[in-house]
Amino acid sequence: xxxxxxxxxxxxxxxxxxxxxxxxxxxxxxxxxxxxxxxxxxxxxxxxxxxxxxxxxxxxxxxxxxxxxxxxxxxxxxxxxxxxxxxxxxxxxxxxxxxxxxxxxxxxxxxxxxxxxxxxxxxxxxxxxxxxxxxxxxxxxxxxxxxxxxxxxxxxxxxxxxxxxxxxxxxxxxxxxxxxxxxxxxxxxxxxxxxxxxxxxxxxxxxxxxxxxxxxxxxxxxxxxxxxxxxxxxxxxxxxxxxxxxxxxxxxxxxxxxxxxxxxxxxxxxxxxxxxxxxxxxxxxxxxxxxxxxxxxxxxxxxxxxxxxxxxxxxxxxxxxxxxxxxxxxxxxxxxxxxxxxxxxxxxxxxxxxxxxxxxxxxxxxxxxxxxxxxxxxxxxxxxxxxxxxxxxxxxxxxxxxxxxxxxxxxxxxxxxxxxxxxxxxxxxxxxxxxxxxxxxxxxxxxxxxxxxxxxxxxxxxxxxxxxxx
Amino acid sequence: xxxxxxxxxxxxxxxxxxxxxxxxxxxxxxxxxxxxxxxxxxxxxxxxxxxxxxxxxxxxxxxxxxxxxxxxxxxxxxxxxxxxxxxxxxxxxxxxxxxxxxxxxxxxxxxxxxxxxxxxxxxxxxxxxxxxxxxxxxxxxx
Numbered sequence: 001x002x003x004x005x006x007x008x009x010x011x012x013x014x015x016x017x018x019x020x021x022x023x024x025x026x027x028x029x030x031x032x033x034x035x036x037x038x039x040x041x042x043x044x045x046x047x048x049x050x051x052x053x054x055x056x057x058x059x060x061x062x063x064x065x066x067x068x069x070x071x072x073x074x075x076x077x078x079x080x081x082x083x084x085x086x087x088x089x090x091x092x093x094x095x096x097x098x099x100x101x102x103x104x105x106x107x108x109x110x111x112x113x114x115x116x117x118x119x120x121x122x123x124x125x126x127x128x129x130x131x132x133x134x135x136x137x138x139x140x141x142x143x144x145x146x147x148x149x150x151x152x153x154x155x156x157x158x159x160x161x162x163x164x165x166x167x168x169x170x171x172x173x174x175x176x177x178x179x180x181x182x183x184x185x186x187x188x189x190x191x192x193x194x195x196x197x198x199x200x201x202x203x204x205x206x207x208x209x210x211x212x213x214x215x216x217x218x219x220x221x222x223x224x225x226x227x228x229x230x231x232x233x234x235x236x237x238x239x240x241x242x243x244x245x246x247x248x249x250x251x252x253x254x255x256x257x258x259x260x261x262x263x264x265x266x267x268x269x270x271x272x273x274x275x276x277x278x279x280x281x282x283x284x285x286x287x288x289x290x291x292x293x294x295x296x297x298x299x300x301x302x303x304x305x306x307x308x309x310x311x312x313x314x315x316x317x318x319x320x321x322x323x324x325x326x327x328x329x330x331x332x333x334x335x336x337x338x339x340x341x342x343x344x345x346x347x348x349x350x351x352x353x354x355x356x357x358x359x360x361x362x363x364x365x366x367x368x369x370x371x372x373x374x375x376x377x378x379x380x381x382x383x384x385x386x387x388x389x390x391x392x393x394x395x396x397x398x399x400x401x402x403x404x405x406x407x408x409x410x411x412x413x414x415x416x417x418x419x420x421x422x423x424x425x426x427x428x429x430x431x432x433x434x435x436x437x438x439x440x441x442x443x444x445x446x447x448x449x450x451x452x453x454x455x456x457x458x459x460x461x462x463x464x465x466x467x468x469x470x
Numbered sequence: 471x472x473x474x475x476x477x478x479x480x481x482x483x484x485x486x487x488x489x490x491x492x493x494x495x496x497x498x499x500x501x502x503x504x505x506x507x508x509x510x511x512x513x514x515x516x517x518x519x520x521x522x523x524x525x526x527x528x529x530x531x532x533x534x535x536x537x538x539x540x541x542x543x544x545x546x547x548x549x550x551x552x553x554x555x556x557x558x559x560x561x562x563x564x565x566x567x568x569x570x571x572x573x574x575x576x577x578x579x580x581x582x583x584x585x586x587x588x589x590x591x592x593x594x595x596x597x598x599x600x601x602x603x604x605x606x607x608x609x610x611x612x
Contacts, residue, residue: 025510025513029549061509088489
């Protein structure tokens, strides 16, 4: 049995106290721990002790960042004076897509490298737009083994970035006659990309590149962002070039395993020129995820490209559309177009934008992606609050515009991806799928709200008059 | 108050009074900087936070709480009132004038309800030299 791919996580505490979700409100003042059985001492997650150092600065009310909302303290207080309230600043974190709960959970995962849990359970709506209107079929779930997810049989999360030959031909002496292109297999269906919408600087790119190297994945970089500090990680970088500037970056192409070219009419004409610089290079084309994406994918798949990389916006929406469709519909459209043309098996599809949680990775693969990219999630792992001050040229509240400890930064990102990998293994184990490549396009392992509604309520109430989710 | 600079007022408010502070609460043309500190309950106003606001340069600090008997957490506003009174006595003791700190009960609504209160506080600290600030608190004030 091959050695299991394992991500080494190590606690990496935040540099700045994160915006905590809960605080404890005491109904009355007649307590002061006089019962000597104070629930604050008995917290199973030890959150009050952990928060003590921060609370002692008296900089803000006792907002608890690591609270799992099990509410044991409220239940067990001998005087019954405890209540939980939500920090008002917490509610305003992020935006409607990158909401406070997502930020909070990403911080926690980057801190601990553990799968987030919530004692209060899921109290959100039954269905919501985007990936929340799609459920994975967990019918194969079984009692976890004694060793948890690591005790399960091998689950392979690899995917390929290299083009595949669909048919092998042999010479009469049984030697291989087909030209087999180079193979590049990555251990996790996740690539890195720092979005230019927010902050990009060397202090952020170096720890991310290091984390990519540790994890065995790759990171997209713009050539203007590549500095000598990134040269030790050149093997883990995918330079994003254009038809116009690729000749200026010959050295970068020579050091890379994969290069991305921005889509342009006749882009396939430069593939040979790049392969002349580095014959083993894998080619990827970056395409905006708009209404023409599927037909463009079908055209490009007939050329010598290895993978296609589609860019949605930061919320996972279609670009250049008055009423944009979400990533899952767009992935589906591109995937099915290639299936229809019988060329899906040859190339790989990578999607960027809106991947905020581990489940989004699995759901995008179910829709038909081979891999996705983490963008804002990487910045959030480094404590970004998505306040948008950097967009206005203002200082960063968590000092991401200043040098940061590379070891700490890469540990935070490795922790986050370690937690995501564990969740992917949980999901795949529960779905009864042992191979990420087998999950691709496997919509039979998912349920979609629109379909369920149509099948179950359609016969009773007729067709939905209002498009979208109510 | 420093001559030539903006008057700084820090407003601590319970989110059950209003959820979002509006910096336009000061009348147009007034040289005022309002800073809002949202709290889940006014009982989380600790004396040190009030003093920190002064330390950070506030000319006045206003605490807006729910009406008595209407606190979601039973006694939160009463506890805030006690703390405000305690800090006012501290301010008096060190010669900073306790009237620069005030607490008002406001019914739940939007932040525009706080406008007359802010105006009243501004009028008080803006027109009266620090040493001559009135001892008489406005209606509803602790």
